Amino acid sequence: MNSDDVIKRFLLGELPEDERRQVEEQFLRDNSFFEEILAAEESLIDQYLLETLDNEQKARAQTLLESTREQKLNVEFTRELIGLVRGSSRLEHNNVSAGLTVDSSRLKNGANGESRLALTQHGPIYAKLMNQVPTANWIRFSLVLLLLTTTGWIVYLYSKERSLDAIRIAAERSNNEAIARLGQEREKSQTLNKELESEREQRRNAEEALAQSRPNQPPSLPTVRLAPATFVRDGYSKVLDLNLKTDRFRLQLEVKDELRHDQYSVSITTFDGRQIWSSDSFKPSQIKQGMLSMVLPGSLFEYDDYKIELKGREENGNFVHIADYAFKVRK
Amino acid sequence: MKSSLEQNSFDELFSLLEPQGLSTESRFTLCRRKLVKFFVWRHCTDPDSLADETIVRLLKNVDQGTKISGDNPYSYVYAIAIHVFQEHTRLKSKTTSLTDVAELPQVSISAAVDGCGALCLKELAPEKRELLARYYLDSDDRNDTADEQFATINALRLRIYRIKQELKRCRQKCEKRSELRN
Numbered sequence A: 001m002n003s004d005d006v007i008k009r010f011l012l013g014e015l016p017e018d019e020r021r022q023v024e025e026q027f028l029r030d031n032s033f034f035e036e037i038l039a040a041e042e043s044l045i046d047q048y049l050l051e052t053l054d055n056e057q058k059a060r061a062q063t064l065l066e067s068t069r070e071q072k073l074n075v076e077f078t079r080e081l082i083g084l085v086r087g088s089s090r091l092e093h094n095n096v097s098a099g100l101t102v103d104s105s106r107l108k109n110g111a112n113g114e115s116r117l118a119l120t121q122h123g124p125i126y127a128k129l130m131n132q133v134p135t136a137n138w139i140r141f142s143l144v145l146l147l148l149t150t151t152g153w154i155v156y157l158y159s160k161e162r163s164l165d166a167i168r169i170a171a172e173r174s175n176n177e178a179i180a181r182l183g184q185e186r187e188k189s190q191t192l193n194k195e196l197e198s199e200r201e202q203r204r205n206a207e208e209a210l211a212q213s214r215p216n217q218p219p220s221l222p223t224v225r226l227a228p229a230t231f232v233r234d235g236y237s238k239v240l241d242l243n244l245k246t247d248r249f250r251l252q253l254e255v256k257d258e259l260r261h262d263q264y265s266v267s268i269t270t271f272d273g274r275q276i277w278s279s280d281s282f283k284p285s286q287i288k289q290g291m292l293s294m295v296l297p298g299s300l301f302e303y304d305d306y307k308i309e310l311k312g313r314e315e316n317g318n319f320v321h322i323a324d325y326a327f328k329v330r331k
Numbered sequence B: 001m002k003s004s005l006e007q008n009s010f011d012e013l014f015s016l017l018e019p020q021g022l023s024t025e026s027r028f029t030l031c032r033r034k035l036v037k038f039f040v041w042r043h044c045t046d047p048d049s050l051a052d053e054t055i056v057r058l059l060k061n062v063d064q065g066t067k068i069s070g071d072n073p074y075s076y077v078y079a080i081a082i083h084v085f086q087e088h089t090r091l092k093s094k095t096t097s098l099t100d101v102a103e104l105p106q107v108s109i110s111a112a113v114d115g116c117g118a119l120c121l122k123e124l125a126p127e128k129r130e131l132l133a134r135y136y137l138d139s140d141d142r143n144d145t146a147d148e149q150f151a152t153i154n155a156l157r158l159r160i161y162r163i164k165q166e167l168k169r170c171r172q173k174c175e176k177r178s179e180l181r182n
Helices: A003-011 A017-029 A031-049 A055-065 A069-094 A104-121 A123-130 A135-213 B004-017 B024-040 B047-063 B074-094 B109-113 B116-123 B126-137 B139-148 B153-181
Strands: A223-226 A238-240 A248-254 A264-270 A275-282 A291-297 A304-313 A319-329
Touching: A003 A017, A003 A031, A003 B153, A017 A031, A017 B024, A017 B074, A031 A055, A031 A069, A031 B024, A031 B153, A055 A069, A069 B116, A069 B126, A069 B153, A223 A238, A223 A319, A248 A304, A248 A319, A264 A291, A275 A291, A275 A304, B004 B024, B004 B047, B024 B047, B024 B074, B047 B074, B116 B153, B126 B139, B126 B153, B139 B153
Parallel strands: A223 A248, A238 A319
Antiparallel strands: A248 A291, A264 A275, A264 A304, A304 A319
16 A cells, blocks of 8 residues: 555545554654645645536545635635636636636536547647636737837838839939930920031032132132933943042033023932932023032932933923933942 | 743743744744644634633643653643543534534635735735646646646645645735725
């Protein structure tokens, strides 16, 4: 028979008188043994409350545990303690603070399986029970923390989205402004090109007019003087050697039919019919000493053979053929 | 107040009964507690009075010159306690108890302590609270709990008992504070 069993039987009054006296004398002189019996008595209270004793043991335990006011208080204390420990999960669900009222039927259920249920089905709750009294506050704190975190995250996402929208709008605005500026620059460029071309044309006309007004002066530009020709390919056409540096040259056409028409036109084409240049705005006054002069850009001409047709406008408005000219360009 | 002779007898008696290192008051308290439990476990209805009666007789005998010596000084105390118990039993059989224990008023701890139990549990060291919860939540597997604690089941019960004692002391203080406030 082990010590544990002896102590339990001693407490329940099941020991014979001689064995009982041995136990009593031992706990009086041995404080450790005395404390062991006290612990066993507490365990017996647990078993009594949790109803793990058989009927006879329960009756004996009741006699012992309800014999004095102190014993009753001790039982109530343990009942309260078990209720606090086991009831904490229920209290949390009901959101009430930990009270001291103990439901004895709950304790009965606990003995038959609720405690195991709590452990098997509510494993995480077990951890909460370890700290059962501050748990409600802890859960409130966790919920508040979770709420704050969620709110903060939503605010962060919202502000970030707002920020991205602002950046996108700014980028679109900047892009539109850039496109507008580009359009303006393009228009300016086109205007400048037109102005430049106009100035070039004016300069060309001025140079042409100057050249025609001073036919006897030594030409400052390379000059090609052409006489009317009868076309024989590779015959006597003048060869014009255009230097790469020659951006303009003067062309002088001999005109024998002077002043018979009120307006003249000149058309330069290649021999295969591709028109290079033309003008129908020559006035009779521009024919000086039997020469119609014009300044042409060198860039118009490539390595090729060219022919020029001179026409004069009749009174009926139609231009009629006057003469042909031919020349070659060999760059 | 005890006379100097009585005081000397008192000190000498409890220095014999209880281990060195404790104050005389602690020795007396411990001895009295064991006697109270002696009568409790014999299902006496008023164990405190019987324990006090035992101590009074013990001190009287020592004061009258009875020498307590030997390896087991408690054997003399035990003899007196048994005698007091037998007197009590005889007296109880002849008289009707004025107070039926079964009719003692139920003490509503809930009302009395007003949250002291929960408060004291909260103030308990976390590892003790954890052990307590494990002990009561896993009541069918206390051997496993003991194994996890590297202890025998008796050692585990002892730890639980000490934790509960700590809680009781805390609650008593708490209740006193509550009473003072009220």
